[in-house]
Amino acid sequence: MKPSNVQRPTSNVQPLTSNLRDLAALGLIALLVILFFWRILTPRLEDRAAFPPGDFTDQFWMFRVYAARAFAEGRLPLWSENFNSGHPFLADVQSAIFYPVSLAWTLAVVALRGGDFTLFDLELEAIFHFILAGAFTYLFARRLLESRVAALVAALTFIFGGYLTSYPPQQLAILETATWLPLILLLLNLGANRGGIYYLGAGLALGVAALAGHPQTFLFVVYVAAIYFIWEGLTHHTRGLAHYLVRFAMVGALAAGVSAAQWLPTLEYQLVSTRAAISFADAARGFPTIDPLQMLLPGYTSAFQSPLYIGILPLWLALFALFVNRSREKVFWALLAVGSLVAAFGFYAFAYALFYLFAPGFALFRGQERLALVFSFSLALLAGYGMRELLRAEMPAKLFRRAWALLPAGLTLAVLMAFELYIAGTVKQSGRIAFLADRAGLMAVLFLLASVLMGMRARNSFSQSAKGFVALSILLIAFELFSVNTQAYNAAPAPRFPASPLMQTIRADRAIFRVVDEGTQSGHFGIAYRVEEIGGISPLRVARYNDLLDHLPAEKLWQLLGVRYIITGRPGFANAELIQSDGAARLLRLNDALPRAWFAQNIAENANDAPVIAAMARDDFDPRKIVYVAENLPSSLRRGSEGAVSAVIEIARRDAEHWRFAVNAPADGLLVTSEIFYPGWRAFVDGIETPIVRANVALRAVPVRAGARVVEMIFDPLSVKAGIVVTLFALSGSLGLIVLGTRKK
Numbered sequence: 001m002k003p004s005n006v007q008r009p010t011s012n013v014q015p016l017t018s019n020l021r022d023l024a025a026l027g028l029i030a031l032l033v034i035l036f037f038w039r040i041l042t043p044r045l046e047d048r049a050a051f052p053p054g055d056f057t058d059q060f061w062m063f064r065v066y067a068a069r070a071f072a073e074g075r076l077p078l079w080s081e082n083f084n085s086g087h088p089f090l091a092d093v094q095s096a097i098f099y100p101v102s103l104a105w106t107l108a109v110v111a112l113r114g115g116d117f118t119l120f121d122l123e124l125e126a127i128f129h130f131i132l133a134g135a136f137t138y139l140f141a142r143r144l145l146e147s148r149v150a151a152l153v154a155a156l157t158f159i160f161g162g163y164l165t166s167y168p169p170q171q172l173a174i175l176e177t178a179t180w181l182p183l184i185l186l187l188l189n190l191g192a193n194r195g196g197i198y199y200l201g202a203g204l205a206l207g208v209a210a211l212a213g214h215p216q217t218f219l220f221v222v223y224v225a226a227i228y229f230i231w232e233g234l235t236h237h238t239r240g241l242a243h244y245l246v247r248f249a250m251v252g253a254l255a256a257g258v259s260a261a262q263w264l265p266t267l268e269y270q271l272v273s274t275r276a277a278i279s280f281a282d283a284a285r286g287f288p289t290i291d292p293l294q295m296l297l298p299g300y301t302s303a304f305q306s307p308l309y310i311g312i313l314p315l316w317l318a319l320f321a322l323f324v325n326r327s328r329e330k331v332f333w334a335l336l337a338v339g340s341l342v343a344a345f346g347f348y349a350f351a352y353a354l355f356y357l358f359a360p361g362f363a364l365f366r367g368q369e370r371l372a373l374v375f376s377f378s379l380a381l382l383a384g385y386g387m388r389e390l391l392r393a394e395m396p397a398k399l400f401r402r403a404w405a406l407l408p409a410g411l412t413l414a415v416l417m418a419f420e421l422y423i424a425g426t427v428k429q430s431g432r433i434a435f436l437a438d439r440a441g442l443m444a445v446l447f448l449l450a451s452v453l454m455g456m457r458a459r460n461s462f463s464q465s466a467k468g469f470v471a472l473s474i475l476l477i478a479f480e481l482f483s484v485n486t487q488a489y490n491a492a493p494a495p496r497f498p499a500s501p502l503m504q505t506i507r508a509d510r511a512i513f514r515v516v517d518e519g520t521q522s523g524h525f526g527i528a529y530r531v532e533e534i535g536g537i538s539p540l541r542v543a544r545y546n547d548l549l550d551h552l553p554a555e556k557l558w559q560l561l562g563v564r565y566i567i568t569g570r571p572g573f574a575n576a577e578l579i580q581s582d583g584a585a586r587l588l589r590l591n592d593a594l595p596r597a598w599f600a601q602n603i604a605e606n607a608n609d610a611p612v613i614a615a616m617a618r619d620d621f622d623p624r625k626i627v628y629v630a631e632n633l634p635s636s637l638r639r640g641s642e643g644a645v646s647a648v649i650e651i652a653r654r655d656a657e658h659w660r661f662a663v664n665a666p667a668d669g670l671l672v673t674s675e676i677f678y679p680g681w682r683a684f685v686d687g688i689e690t691p692i693v694r695a696n697v698a699l700r701a702v703p704v705r706a707g708a709r710v711v712e713m714i715f716d717p718l719s720v721k722a723g724i725v726v727t728l729f730a731l732s733g734s735l736g737l738i739v740l741g742t743r744k745k
Contacts, residue, residue, distance in 0.1 A: 022142065025152050029134035029159070036160060036482060037127050039490060040120075050493040051123055051169065057496045058523020059537055060172040061122050063095050065115075066527045068106050070656075072115035078680075079657045079715045082526035083536030085514060085545065085561050086676040090720060091269035092540060094173050096213030098261045098727070101125070101132075101176070119496065126169050129179045134159040136182040141381060143189060144329070147388045149470050153317065153477065154384030158182075160481035162298060162309030163376035165488065173213035178373050180209035181221050188229040191247065192237060200734050203251040207258025207730070215266075216365035217373060222252070223359075224336070224374055231332055257730030264723035268679055273540045278366065280356060286346025286368035298484045299439045305488070307372040308341075310379050311480050312446040313473065316454065317386030318379050324389050333378045333385075340374035387473065390457060391466055439484075446480050497528035502587045505580050506531055506565050512596050512654055513564035514674070516554075520567050520585040534561050544609065544698040545676050551613045560616070560623055560696060562674035564593040594674070597661055599647035599704075600627045601669040609697050616696065627672050627701060630694040637668050637703050657715035665708045672701045673713075680717025686710055 034041060039049035051057065066089065070077035077097060080089040090097050097103065105125050109117050134155045141151035158164060168175035187202035206225065210218050226248055233244035256263070291300075291308060295315060298306035310318075321330050342351045346368040355362040362368075453476060457469050506515060507530065514532045517525065526533035534549075534557075541549075548557060555575065558566070565579075566588040572578050576588040604612075607628040615621060615628070649671065653660035661671065670693070675681075677694040683702045684690065686709055695701035702711055 021148055022138075025138060025148055026135050028152070029138060029155055030131045032156065032478060033127060033130045033134060033159065036130070036486060037123075037489060039486075040123055040127070048493050049490045050119065051126070052488060052491040053496060053522070054170050055537075056122070056126075056170045056172060057119060059094070061117075061119050061496075062524035062527040063089075063092075064102070064106060064122055065117050067095065067097060068110050068117035069115035071107060071110045075657070076720075077656075078717065078720060080527070081532050081656050082530065083524050083533055084538065084541055084676070085532070085534045085674070086678075087536070087538065088265070088269050088542075088678055088680070088717075091265035091717075092538060093215060093262065093266045094213045094538070096173060096176070096211060096262070098259075099176065099211040099213060100208055101128070122172070126172060126175060129175050130159050130164070133164065133175075133179040133182070136179065136186065137377075137380065140182040140186040140189070141384045143186060144381065145384050145388050147384075147391065149391060149474075150384040150388035152474065153314065153387040154380045156474070156477050156481070157310050157314040157383045158377055158380035160478070160485060161311060161314070161376050161380065162294070162306040162485060163372045165481075165485040166305035166307045168373075171214070174217050174370065174373075176212040177209050177214040177217040177221065180205050180212070181224060181373070181377060184209065184221065184225050185228055188225060188248075188251070189232060191251075192229065192233050192244070197738055199247060199251055200254065200737055203254025204258060204734055206251060206255035210255055210259035211262050213262075216367070216370060219361045219365070220371060220373055224377075225251075227336070228332075235328055235332075254730060254734060257726055258734070260726035260730070261720070261723040264726070265717060265719040268717070268719045269540065272542055272544070272679070274543050274546050275540050278364070280353075280363075281347075282366055283356060283363055284347035284352055284368065285366055286344050286348060286352065287341075287372075289345055289348045291369075292341070297440060297443060306484070307369070308375065309484065310376060310383065311477055311484075312443065313450045313453070313476050313480065314380065314383035316450050317384075317390070318382035319386070321382050321386035321389055330382060330385050333381050337375050337378035337382070340371045340378070344369050344371035344375065390454075391470070442483065446476075449476055496522060497525060500529065500582065502567060502580055502582050502585060503529040503531065505587060509564070511564070512562075512651060513593060514562050515565045515567065516558060516563050518566065518568040518570065520569060534558075534563060542676055542678060542698065544694075547609065547613065548698050552617055556616060556621060558590060559592070559594050560674060560699070562594055562596045563590060565589055594623065595649070596651065596675070597649050597671060597673045598624055599649060599663075599665060599669055600624065600672050601667060602626045603633065603670055604628045605632050606630070612697050623672070623696065627670055627695050628697070629670070629701065630697075633670075633693065633703055637705075652710075659713040661711040663704060663708050663711050665704050665706055667706045669704060670695065670701045671704050671711050672696070673699060675700045675713070680715055680719065682714050682716050684710075684712045684714070 039047060040051070042048055066080055066082065067077050076090065077095070078088070078090045080087045089095050102125060105121070106117065109121050137158045138151045138155040141154035142148060145151055145154070164175065164178070168178060184202055184205045187198050187205055191198035191202055202225075206222070209221055212218070229248050230241065230244045233239060233247075234241060287308075294300045294306040295308050295310070296312075298309040300306070322334055339351075342349050343355050346352050352362075352368055357363075453469070453472055457466070503525075512532075514534050515526070516534055523537050525531075526536065548560070552560070557563075566576060568586055568588060569584050571586070572588060575592060576590050578586060579589050580587040602625060604626060607630060609630070612628040616623075647666060647669070648662075648664035650662040651659070652662045659673075659675070663671065665671075672695055677692070677698055677700045681692055681700060682689060683692045683700075685702065685704055690702055690704075692713070693701050693703065700713065702713070704711060
């Protein structure tokens with residue numbers, strides 16, 4: 001292996017952005033991103049397109065809508081009443097409440113329009129992150145490659161390649177987390193060379209990435225950052241391994257402090273959620289081993305998503321970089337690309353089992369194909385290396401000619417093989433074959449154009465400064481990536497949650513109740529229409545609540561959770577009356593819906609969950625006659641066997657994080673509610689704090705004495721307050737150190 005011949009910048013080099021040419025390159029990146037998304041940004045309504053419906057619209061937009069409403073009301077959105085019968089909203093990591101970019105943007109929208117956060121607002125945020133990702137990649141590659149053109153190639157390949165334009169925008173937290181990887185690597189590189197303040201910057205950037213809301217992508221970012229930083233230190237400096245391990249541990253500690261406001265509540269939620277543990281079979285899903293063919297024939301596995309595709313010319317440049325000079329830097333990024341791809345195969349390759357067993361964090365998450373982030377980023381940098389080599393005046397012409405002679409035959413053959421395999425083995429639909437034939441034709445044209453371009457460079461058909469070659473290369477990269485990857489952003493705009501007669505009827509009912517949907521509504525419709533539903537599409541739920549959903553008969557579950565309305569495609573059923581129809585959807589109202597709180601004296605204490613669920617599933621179970629609690633109640637509480645007694649319970653206040661009940665209790669007993677039991681809820685009976693007990697497996701109940709008048713329940717989690725304090729302390733300490741370091745200079 002040849003030693004690196006790259007000259008490292010010295011400490012007195014001016015910041016890259018001070019150079020007008022670098023600023024021009026960053027401006028070009030921003031303009032190309034705007035051009036890529038022109039159909040979303042255009043003011044012409046007849047040309048307007050939108051992000052495709054899915055998680056972006058149904059999960060992330062709805063989460064942002066709820067956060068904006070809460071901010072407009074002057075409160076921090078700790079809890080949402082609109083889905084899962086109550087949900088710890090801030091603790092759900094995908095809410096990303098404290099992520100600086102989304103927080104600033106949401107507050108700006110609230111200041112301008114109140115709580116009206118539109119889908120276009122979220123699309124603008126996603127597009128802005130493409131600009132950020134391109135700028136950060138350019139700056140990192142600019143330092144690494146010492147070539148503006150090569151850095152621009154790397155940036156364009158990464159941001160417009162198949163990975164970043166496929167599912168990351170659909171799952172916005174992935175895009176926003178991945179955006180910070182190149183900046184973290186840049187600051188670690190500067191820290192290894194200059195130390196001091198750059199380590200603080202790396203810790204802050206890593207903390208911001210942690211706040212962006214996708215723990216699995218953050219895990220990959222941490223691993224790449226650690227591997228790169230240690231390799232960079234050991235390869236280019238004389239200090240030992242311990243020095244770099246300690247430095248990276250300090251960076252990680254700062255990141256943990258900066259992001260504590262999110263991860264402390266999230267950890268608390270994780271411990272009681274359905275994601276507390278997953279099996280190897282769940283974690284090990286990844287790319288089928290035939291999927292790398294999408295590098296040559298995008299659309300091979302999905303018409304709109306080819307996350308391993310980086311473009312034909314960038315792929316050629318990446319291979320060329322290794323072909324002409326296998327320096328340590330190039331070998332490092334090549335090994336990182338290959339290693340991440342093999343791990344991304346999941347159970348299709350044994351390598352993932354080693355990660356699952358020995359690499360902390362890999363056993364916690366599903367979907368190992370998301371390692372395409374590391375693969376795509378590594379190949380983008382290698383493409384930059386390849387462009388740098390091509391621009392060197394001293395490059396022997398025979399290397400160009402040799403590569404040029406092999407390129408058309410090898411790559412064209414590979415594409416034809418991929419297409420034939422697809423037709424022969426997996427596809428019978430003529431429409432799909434026609435699409436792939438059309439795509440294969442485009443790839444053949446791109447191969448031809450790349451070959452001609454390389455051939456002209458090999459024959460010195462361009463001027464010595466190679467300006468023509470550079471311009472045509474950038475144009476070709478943009479052309480091929482735009483041609484393939486803009487298809488996912490051409491969806492016709494349509495109201496995702498249109499005005500609904502059924503929802504208008506539900507909202508006209510001023511009582512407090514919940515709604516059940518049997519597959520007629522989209523996503524988090526409860527947030528969209530401001531109703532309270534028992535379901536939702538958030539991937540996490542409180543585990544005990546999920547047990548109720550999975551094991552109780554529907555009508556028993558609905559009664560327990562205070563459901564009044566059912567939206568269904570069924571014609572109807574006993575104990576419910578048809579209220580309204582809207583196409584295939586019917587609105588039914590239950591005849592014996594329970595209130596959201598009731599009083600009980602017949603109490604079964606210290607009850608285990610499994611027998612309780614079995615008892616509640618029986619036909620004769622009536623939640624008004626008996627309540628099961630998971631612990632022993634205070635011995636001084638006098639209990640009877642009357643079941644429901646004539647206690648007066650009125651809801652005097654109903655906010656997301658605050659309930660107030662006016663009570664007239666004739667005897668000791670339990671105020672039982674249909675609200676989810678979760679850490680952080682506190683109860684006060686006539687101003688005296690009283691422990692909340694877990695009732696009926698997953699619900700909240702409060703012991704009350706005879707004569708009690710007011711019962712309040714307030715969501716006031718210690719984890720949120722402690723996390724905010726730690727974050728503020730970490731930020732203030734970091735800023736103080738930055739100021740001191742600046743003054744010393």
